Amino acid sequence: MLDIYLTIVLAPLLGSVIVGLSGNRLGRKISHSITILGVAISTVLSIYVFNHHVLNDADIFNQNIYTWMQIGGLNISVGFLVDNLTAVMLVVVSFVSLMVHIYTIGYMHDDKGYTKFFSYISLFTFAMFTLVISNNFMQLFFGWEAVGLVSYLLIGFWHHKESAIEANLKAFLVNRVGDFGFLLGIAFVLMFFGTLDYAETFSQKELIEGQTLFGGVSAITVVCLLLFVGAMGKSAQVPLHVWLPGSMEGPTPISALIHAATMVTAGIFMVSRMSPLFELSDVALTVVMIIGAITALFMGLLGIVQNDIKRVVAYSTLSQLGYMTVALGVSTYSVAIFHLMTHAFFKALLFLAAGSVIVALHHEQDIRKMGGLRKKMPITYITSLLGTLALIGFPGFAGFYSKDMIIEAVHYSDLPFAGWAYFAVVLGVFITAFYSLRLLFLVFHGESRVDSHTEEHLHETAPSITVPLVLLAIPSVVIGYLTIEPMLFGGWLENAITIDSSHHALEKLKSHFHSAFALITHSVVTLPFWMMIGGGFTAWVFCLYRTDWAELIQSKFKKTNYVLNSLYGFDKFNEIIFVKGALKVGNLLWKVSDMALIDKLLVNGSAKFTRYLGAFIRPVQTGYVYHYAFFMIVSLMLVLGWVLIASDYSFFS
Amino acid sequence: MIALSDYLILSSIVFCIGLAGIFINRTNIIMILMCVELILAAVNTNFIAFSFYGSDLSGQIFVFFILTVAAAEVAIGLAILTLMYRNRGSIDIDVTNTLKG
Amino acid sequence: MEFTSILFYVFSFFFVVSSFVMITSRNTAKAALWLILTFFSAASLWLLLEAEFLAITLILIYVGAVMVLFMFVIKMLDTEQSTLRAQFTRYLPLGIFVSIVVIVQMALVLNAGPFDLEVVGLPEKHSASYSNITAIAEQLYTVYVYPFELAAILLLIAIIAAITLVHRNQTNSKKQIISEQINVQAKDRMRFANINKDKAKESK
Numbered sequence: 001m002l003d004i005y006l007t008i009v010l011a012p013l014l015g016s017v018i019v020g021l022s023g024n025r026l027g028r029k030i031s032h033s034i035t036i037l038g039v040a041i042s043t044v045l046s047i048y049v050f051n052h053h054v055l056n057d058a059d060i061f062n063q064n065i066y067t068w069m070q071i072g073g074l075n076i077s078v079g080f081l082v083d084n085l086t087a088v089m090l091v092v093v094s095f096v097s098l099m100v101h102i103y104t105i106g107y108m109h110d111d112k113g114y115t116k117f118f119s120y121i122s123l124f125t126f127a128m129f130t131l132v133i134s135n136n137f138m139q140l141f142f143g144w145e146a147v148g149l150v151s152y153l154l155i156g157f158w159h160h161k162e163s164a165i166e167a168n169l170k171a172f173l174v175n176r177v178g179d180f181g182f183l184l185g186i187a188f189v190l191m192f193f194g195t196l197d198y199a200e201t202f203s204q205k206e207l208i209e210g211q212t213l214f215g216g217v218s219a220i221t222v223v224c225l226l227l228f229v230g231a232m233g234k235s236a237q238v239p240l241h242v243w244l245p246g247s248m249e250g251p252t253p254i255s256a257l258i259h260a261a262t263m264v265t266a267g268i269f270m271v272s273r274m275s276p277l278f279e280l281s282d283v284a285l286t287v288v289m290i291i292g293a294i295t296a297l298f299m300g301l302l303g304i305v306q307n308d309i310k311r312v313v314a315y316s317t318l319s320q321l322g323y324m325t326v327a328l329g330v331s332t333y334s335v336a337i338f339h340l341m342t343h344a345f346f347k348a349l350l351f352l353a354a355g356s357v358i359v360a361l362h363h364e365q366d367i368r369k370m371g372g373l374r375k376k377m378p379i380t381y382i383t384s385l386l387g388t389l390a391l392i393g394f395p396g397f398a399g400f401y402s403k404d405m406i407i408e409a410v411h412y413s414d415l416p417f418a419g420w421a422y423f424a425v426v427l428g429v430f431i432t433a434f435y436s437l438r439l440l441f442l443v444f445h446g447e448s449r450v451d452s453h454t455e456e457h458l459h460e461t462a463p464s465i466t467v468p469l470v471l472l473a474i475p476s477v478v479i480g481y482l483t484i485e486p487m488l489f490g491g492w493l494e495n496a497i498t499i500d501s502s503h504h505a506l507e508k509l510k511s512h513f514h515s516a517f518a519l520i521t522h523s524v525v526t527l528p529f530w531m532m533i534g535g536g537f538t539a540w541v542f543c544l545y546r547t548d549w550a551e552l553i554q555s556k557f558k559k560t561n562y563v564l565n566s567l568y569g570f571d572k573f574n575e576i577i578f579v580k581g582a583l584k585v586g587n588l589l590w591k592v593s594d595m596a597l598i599d600k601l602l603v604n605g606s607a608k609f610t611r612y613l614g615a616f617i618r619p620v621q622t623g624y625v626y627h628y629a630f631f632m633i634v635s636l637m638l639v640l641g642w643v644l645i646a647s648d649y650s651f652f653s
Numbered sequence: 654m655i656a657l658s659d660y661l662i663l664s665s666i667v668f669c670i671g672l673a674g675i676f677i678n679r680t681n682i683i684m685i686l687m688c689v690e691l692i693l694a695a696v697n698t699n700f701i702a703f704s705f706y707g708s709d710l711s712g713q714i715f716v717f718f719i720l721t722v723a724a725a726e727v728a729i730g731l732a733i734l735t736l737m738y739r740n741r742g743s744i745d746i747d748v749t750n751t752l753k754g
Numbered sequence: 755m756e757f758t759s760i761l762f763y764v765f766s767f768f769f770v771v772s773s774f775v776m777i778t779s780r781n782t783a784k785a786a787l788w789l790i791l792t793f794f795s796a797a798s799l800w801l802l803l804e805a806e807f808l809a810i811t812l813i814l815i816y817v818g819a820v821m822v823l824f825m826f827v828i829k830m831l832d833t834e835q836s837t838l839r840a841q842f843t844r845y846l847p848l849g850i851f852v853s854i855v856v857i858v859q860m861a862l863v864l865n866a867g868p869f870d871l872e873v874v875g876l877p878e879k880h881s882a883s884y885s886n887i888t889a890i891a892e893q894l895y896t897v898y899v900y901p902f903e904l905a906a907i908l909l910l911i912a913i914i915a916a917i918t919l920v921h922r923n924q925t926n927s928k929k930q931i932i933s934e935q936i937n938v939q940a941k942d943r944m945r946f947a948n949i950n951k952d953k954a955k956e957s958k
Contacts, residue, residue, distance in 0.1 A: 656874070658864050669857045671773070671777075701808065704803075705804055721909060723820070732920050734831070
């Protein structure tokens with residue numbers, strides 16, 4: 001089995017390296033074939049691993065493959081931990097990656113950096129695998145950083161665009177802030193547990209229980225909060241969310257792969273993996289839940305006022321990540337992973353569909369210039385419709401199951417502020433429905449506002465684009481129905497996730513659950529369902545029925561509009577406080593510390609001091625030899641006298 | 654009977670006379686050189702006294718070498734003096750302060 | 755009082771007095787002559803100490819060669835008397851003071867301590883056939899042969915140094931200046947001559 005795991009991880013790397021080094025020489029066809037072959041092998045083997053571990057209930061595989069370094073008593077190695085959680089993640093990541101690879105053939109068709117792009121997305125897949133399959137914190141961090149790096153490379157892929165360069169720097173820097181907290185968390189883990197291995201850490205919980213840090217704060221809370229800071233950076237929770245909308249500057253395939261399905265879910269995955277640690281600290285869990293709820297609600301609100309097709313989906317991603325985080329906070333880790341999985345499929349689908357529209361309209365991204373596309377692009381329309389229905393939680397579709405489970409879990413939780421979180425996620429359903437259907441209506445329905453020249457050439461996009469759409473649409477529909485029971489309540493993820501007995505949300509969910517079909521029939525009496533209907537209806541009214549009402553509201557609620565349009569001022573805040581602040585500090589250090597202190601005082605000052613000292617001593621060298629002789633003789637006399645006196649006057653015998 | 658200490662005191666007296674000579678005649682380089690010769694003579698006497706009273710011939714060997722070195726030193730010293738006179742026109746030591754710091 | 759003691763006191767008297775007069779004399783040439791007397795006294799003392807070879811050597815080499823050299827230079831150079839005399843009295847008290855202090859210090863150490871007659875007795879007198887030169891040679895060419903050779907080289911170096919310092923004449927010998935030879939350019943050695951093409955054709 002080790003060979004299979006190694007192949008899964010290394011096949012994309014091999015493809016990436018080959019294409020990266022000699023892509024231009026090999027040509028486009030061979031390049032994309034190599035990388036797609038690599039990822040396809042990984043996908044097939046991932047499904048095999050899933051079958052082996054989850055369906056056939058194999059043992060957990062935990063083995064150190066290669067000792068990276070040994071520092072004192074600490075052993076840092078490359079190792080694989082394959083249990084059910086890993087298997088699920090492997091399948092999700094590899095499948096979505098494969099879809100994106102195939103999609104790229106059509107999307108990047110006209111681009112000069114074709115082969116480079118394939119190399120990058122294969123490299124990303126390798127990095128994500130490393131992160132997911134890791135059995136210790138160091139390798140996790142390596143994968144963490146590597147996906148951040150490849151994300152940086154890919155966001156700034158069109159490096160001649162100024163906005164792309166700014167966006168990728170922003171992404172990297174904000175991620176860095178998260179990584180800083182993450183690294184501190186890992187350092188504290190090392191400090192308390194003395195090891196970076198998962199298995200050893202989780203089995204020695206008594207080493208950290210009762211410890212305090214920084215004068216009284218519970219150590220485990222600090223550790224979990226710091227680890228969560230890393231998750232906040234990677235999974236774009238408030239306030240480290242500012243990079244995700246900017247990351248839409250990259251090509252659409254990577255928005256689908258990285259910023260919808262895989263990298264942003266690394267944070268969720270990590271918290272689930274660390275569930276034994278998080279369960280020890282109620283405070284951390286509450287914080288996680290609250291931040292998730294804030295993100296879910298407020299990011300959704302921003303999605304309403306966006307006019308760029310990719311940004312709407314980006315804010316939708318942010319909001320859904322908030323949902324996943326809320327699920328983590330109420331200790332229903334399996335629900336979070338479940339939503340991660342379903343979200344990966346339908347969000348990737350939505351991004352790829354958006355990309356299909358963009359390509360068909362010759363890279364037009366403003367939805368105010370779209371409309372009525374459903375007749376001309378049927379496949380894109382139908383798959384988008386399926387994805388949207390999944391996203392808003394229409395009964396029966398994948399998103400419905402996962403979202404509803406989250407909402408109910410929050411409802412059953414006893415954590416403080418759970419009531420407020422419940423309110424936020426329920427309201428979020430309304431908002432999600434609103435912006436999703438607004439997007440759908442404005443793009444595909446209604447009158448066509450498309451530029452007439454483009455409209456002449458408008459047709460459905462190539463199969464290399466539409467086939468992945470279809471292949472992603474299938475799980476968006478059925479996977480929720482099929483996997484909810486085994487995954488949440490059937491013990492699929494049991495051997496990977498620990499839940500403390502004081503957190504009952506999952507038990508209560510389980511006790512209320514009858515069957516997947518029953519959930520559908522039951523849904524018509526639940527609040528979220530009517531929220532969804534309400535949101536959809538509102539969207540229909542504003543986008544199709546009476547579009548002038550939208551402008552009316554906009555003019556009436558100017559202040560709210562301003563707040564939403566300026567994205568709650570996060571960017572402005574960061575710019576004023578952090579950017580300008582850093583510049584001021586740098587200026588201070590330059591003028592005062594560097595120029596005045598070091599240059600003037602120390603460097604020039606020591607030279608001046610030496611000069612003064614020299615000028616003081618130099619007159620001793622008069623140049624007259626007899627002066628020197630004089631000094632010599634006098635000192636001889638003095639030395640003689642000293643020796644005589646020091647010998648206790650013994651010469652007076 | 655002449656003791657060793659008598660010879661030693663004698664040589665130290667002449668040594669100090671030489672030192673005083675350097676002190677007093679500081680401006681005349683030739684006088685300085687001659688006072689150095691005087692000092693060397695005193696030291697040689699010292700060596701030979703020790704060699705005699707200690708019945709060890711090493712003292713005399715050493716004096717042999719001291720004479721050699723002193724001769725060489727005088728030769729070069731006078732050559733420098735000649736050069737200085739040639740370049741400056743006088744041997745006044747006050748003009749030879751170019752080593753001034 | 756033994757005869758050798760009387761001799762010792764006489765010679766040492768001359769030694770000290772002539773050295774004193776030497777340092778206080780204004781005339782450099784006279785000072786050199788007093789120095790010669792000092793050396794003679796010293797040589798006599800060494801004879802008393804049975805160092806015959808060195809005593810003769812002192813006179814031969816030191817007085818005979820070194821002092822003659824001194825006289826050469828004294829007479830050759832113009833030693834201005836006026837400036838020299840002016841400095842003389844300024845430092846006299848200090849010089850006397852310093853030297854007296856040093857003498858006193860040394861006397862305190864040397865007097866009647868471990869150097870007295872009871873401690874260091876008079877050695878045996880040698881027989882009449884004792885040859886100081888032979889004894890020195892026995893030591894010099896066996897035990898101290900290496901310093902002997904070095905002394906010879908030292909004298910050679912002194913000769914070279916003295917000659918090089920004072921040497922004035924420009925040598926008329928033809929020397930190679932290697933750096934100029936290497937830096938020669940083609941244009942210094944070669945000149946393109948323009949030969950008329952028409953004339954060249956005619957010659958064919």
